[in-house]
Amino acid sequence: MITILLHRLLQSFLLPPLNSLIIILLGAFFFKPQKRIGKIIILLGCFSLYIQSTPYFAYQLNRVIAPATIKPSSLKHVQAIVLLGGGVNNNANEYSVNAISSPDTFVRIRYAAYLAKKNPDLPIFVSGGAIDTKDSEASLMKKALIDEFDVENQIYLEPDSKTTSENAKYTSRLLQQYGISRVVLVTSASHMQRAKALFEKSGINVIAAPTGFYSLGYSSLPVLWFIPSALALSTTSAVLHEIYGYLYDIVL
Template identity: 30%
Template sequence: MLWVTWMTRGVCAALIATGFVCATAPEGTAEPATPIGVADLHRMLTPTLPGTYGDDTAVVILGYGLTPEGDLRPELVRRLRAGLVQAVFAPWSPIIVTGGNPQAGLSEADAMADWLLAAGVDPARILREPQADSTVANARFTAALMAEHHLRAAVLVTSGDHVDRARAAFDDAGVLVVGELTPDRTLWPVLPLRIDRFGPALPPG
């Protein structure tokens, strides 16, 4: 499947022009052993890219439970990576991190904000909602924060198996949801040349 590798590299090169940084597989890591199917090839050639939004639209990253030590779980890191990509595509949009459920004295929102700051995000862009203990509360408290900052709409960033429930909760809270992004709809799980770094160096996962 050498032609697929070179085609993938061509796609990667095209994405570099838009700001992606394409990372080659670590040394000693083999190319995928299974053939790339038609669906995977279609996904590689027609990627789902984040939308572009203005300063009246918030990028809302939903929390995920921290470890008892207050550390980020892998799924939350995946959400944050997707949220960072969306934030780069929408440089005028504020970023809302929402989640309470503190562990070791740290809320989900504060842990998420710390990760984004370490990734180079301007602190002025980050709005924290550290009280929510459920998806419904995420939506309700985020709606109030958006009203306070005169934000009209939101693009939701969460896990693929959570996005429908999250959208329903935000709809019920009166938030205009204009877009969604989930980690599983990004390119890096499929590409032999992984696209798993974007913009500044990401904090350790």
């Protein structure tokens, strides 16, 4: 738990909006002794906050790491579908349960169900442990696949992983126990490059099936692409998180 806390604190400093606020505070620190330098640093911080909040920047940044959609013919030779969790919502009192899958996870579940319906013979391996809840992500995803999408494929759980690295390590171990070495991997588009690389590092051949692509929208009003929004800032944060994670998990 301490490791997770430290991980999230470090994330906060590297991701918006705190990364920009730190620059602004640094400029304020220099403002009195070095007014010109302080002013420049403050302006840089403000600009970085603005640019990271625009839909256009979020979209272009997402395009850098988001792979292409899967081709149906790619599924002919895979042995299983692997679905990765993307968080839970532990404030779901309206459902009278401890927790439900987060919106990001639900997008992944829906696409996995779509692929499963087209490939009913493929087993599904769902991966994700419990961090802030009693129920693992894997168990919640399995429940959603069965109860909400009527998926009839065989479903296996990997309920212990708490990071993408552990998703790959523990799920690969489980896959290999069943003699499975080639899978179609379902996760968010911005998450795919890192997840795919980690699974391949663990000895699994991966066909990427990304979902949850960020859309600019407002094609008839492109001026709105440059108006800051909370969704764009959240998307920028998510993509930067994946870029940093890829550098840490794969490159370093």
